[in-house]
Amino acid sequence: MNTEAILSFDEAMEKYDPVLGFEVHVELNTKTKMFSSAPNVFGDEPNTNVNEVDLGMPGVLPVVNKTAVESSIKIGLALNCKIAESCRFARKNYFYPDTPKNFQTSQYDEPIAYDGYLDVELEDGTVFRVDIERAHMEEDAGKLTHMGGATGRIHGADFSLVDYNRAGVPLVEIVTKPIEGAGSRAPELAKAYVAAIREIVKNLGVSDARMERGNVRCDANVSLRPHGRERFGIRSETKNVNSLRAVEHAVRYEIQRHAAVLDSGSPVVQETRHWHEDTRTTTSGRPKSDADDYRYFPEPDLVPVVASREWVEELRATLPEPPAERRKRLKADWGYSDLEFRDVVNAGVLDEIEETIAAGASASVARKWWMGEIVGRAKAADVDPGQLGVQPATIVELSRMVEAGKINNKMATQVLDGVLAGEGSPEEIVEKRGLAVVSDDGPLLEAIDAALAAQPGVAEKIRGGKVQAVGAIVGAVMKATRGQADAGRVKELILEKLGVTV
């Protein structure tokens, strides 16, 4: 479906320097909507979470949701922004049936938060500072479903259905300044930036931050310029790129596409682009010029939002530790190497390890269990490690049982399987599966005698001083006891029996 030429990424990078820009829309998880008392709930029957305000009935007036303002200030503070002492809403006028009033109430020239930055950490630990131009409040539009066409887009559809449940949901739009200097790491930075925003709003508790539900939506701007040139090239804006992977792929694709266009000598068209997950390509949307005339003017139905300095400081005091600082602190506390820590972060088990340590495990035990056992099981089950349902207390209990010599490591992993299979607590599983380490020497001595009798040559070698040969006898004993013996004790008993002192 897409026949546009692209250059290889490497070739594009050789010739051009990418400049990025992002508009990330974050849906706030307030109880009610931005300007009405209707519930802000996802997934209900269409047009049930609406009242006369959301439907733009004649005579209605908006009232600003104070919690939404609070959440917006928190986001602004987390992005190191200045918070406006007083700011207004404006009306963005355009006719489209997803907007019940035929204008969107949005901040325009007076954002609540402005002039900030976010330090974004790439996978190898490189920190890249992204300047934030502003974070402003606005309302979401309703959702249109185009029926009868092949593509689900309005073009070719017979009719469209509109659901106003989403109309009026509070949004914060976070706009970056142009991001220069990312070079070939631009796609990776794009993904890391959106991931960082998602992490921040989730950490603040102001959004459910689920990209698959559209809680966090990204518009990615890309332009290229020849190396060494200061002036920006013409940009495209790829709309609604709604997964982290897609953000990375979309930026990469647009860089390759722009490079091919520029190479052909034609100018890049300033337009919006649609992202297609299936083909990992973009297609042309509508032309977008800076002269799009939305006839913005200050919303006369609302008084300015005033954020007193006292209020802002109160909110600042309630902010949770920023994710990046938390990571720095945890790494130092736990004493992991750079590589170990990065693996933990990339595996997404930071919270789980922290909880496990808090429950009483040592940092190394917690890491060993999560990284060594649970991450692999999660991957096999194709779920997030946290979703397996492993309780920190379970790991603490397992590790205590191993330390006490009650079970060995091999058994412990079996117990974990039992826990995951819902067979009960570790204690119960040890009991039920009969997994306890055999500590009565009687049965062990019988097994040792049998093993020595079966391998007289080996017994001779050990007697002759080749102590390392004992492994073969230990292995045979472990096999005979189906792994329930304590291998250390078995070795001791064998050597004792053969009269070898080490």
Added chain:
Amino acid sequence: MTEQNTAGTSADTLIRLSAAELAGKLAAGEVTAVEVTQAYLDRIAAVDGLVNAYLHVNAEEALAVAAEVDAIRAAGGAEAEALHVLAGVPIAVKDLIVTVGQPTTAGSKILEGWHSPYDATVVERLRAAKMPILGKTNLDEFAMGSSTEHSAYGPTRNPWDLDRIPGGSGGGSAAAVAAFEAPLALGTDTGGSIRQPGAVTGTVGVKPTYGSVSRYGAIAMASSLDQIGPVTRTVLDSALLHQVIGGHDPRDSTSLPDPLADLVAAAKTGNVEGLRIGIIKELHGEGYQAGVEYRFNDALELLKEAGAEIVEVSCPNFQYALGAYYLIMPSEASSNLAKFDGVRYGLRVLPEDGPMTIERVMGATRAAGFGDEVKRRIILGTYALSAGYYDAYYGSAQKVRTLVQRDFDAAFEQADVLISPTAPTTAFPLGEKLDDPLAMYLNDVATIPANLAGVPGLSLPGGLADEDGLPVGIQLLAPAREDARLYRVGAVLESLLEAKWGGPLLAQAPELAAAVTLETQEAK
């Protein structure tokens, strides 16, 4: 019940009583609310065919509310004690204000047959006071006009002369009150839509301080200028009604948090001694009808005799007010009226041919649903807000607005209350200015500054112009939040004037019932 009425007051006398007098008779048990309401419904049935003040008459519900009041009063006890002073006093509501149980049209075809799912805050307050709502009154479409001729449902006629306009946009409310089809009415005032109709129909109209009456449920024309207010026959009645509808409303962000002053007490103060009353130099003289000037000067004389100090103030930027108003108002209106697109409610018109796209359905609906004046203002406002023109038009107009506010600030340094004629002329003949928008707009030259500045204004009858025998309005203006001053000065001036006339001005209005007979005879 009927014997009580016949014992005292005839229906014809009842409808001519002020709301305060009616309230007294109701409280004293001399009449019942049902009798009062029925008397008004009968009057509407008798004369509204001539006046066309009402777009909808709400007889059944009004009588039910009246009966409820009567039952409560008859039962006595705490509930009867708790009845509002205006309980059982009927009222008419401008059809720009939404009401459950009755249609709301805004005077437009685009809302024909639409029923609001919710009540305006002011309507909730009328219901809480148990005031029977007689019906919805006519207006210029979306309140855009000064003559009520821009109603999609035909013009309202002036009860003083049925060939003349009743003012606008709230001509229906003013005419209903002037023709004794209601004792009280609600209007909305964006540039003079309460005060100018009051002036040309010999009634009292008040535009409260911006934000002192909730706008929730008033279909917006220009949000930063619109204000709901009382339309009555006496200043005291306006104060009584203002007290019912005023006060903070959490559903209107622009609603003032201040508690409402005791406006009724202010209307009963009874003196203006030592008050400084400022004549606005720019709002009389040239461009004002001679008879209007005479009556204005009479009023000044009376106030002076009553002990007020008359001073002259200058508001030099008022000359730009009309121009600024006709940029700000259409700008806001162009956006406020965008919601009328046939998608969710009201009229939907499908294009006659060609593709049935949403843009074309919206276009066909708006083309068929809006009248010319509405389209004119939407086009004007859309232009004024357009990129490249915004600063020159909307931006400059906002600067003028600030200058007008400063003029008021300076004037209120020198005077406690300002005074001017409400409108430059008396009622003009129907059709005279319909094709001349600029001449029509000039009607509001004296009322617009108050809307731009958000200050309160009151218009009361100042007598009849010598040359045409038609009512002249006197406008009083006070600083924001000082609405009480208007009631104080207004009530004093009213009593001085009525003493001079030997009764209310409306007593001199021609008898409409006679006109009915005449018309019927002519028809035969």
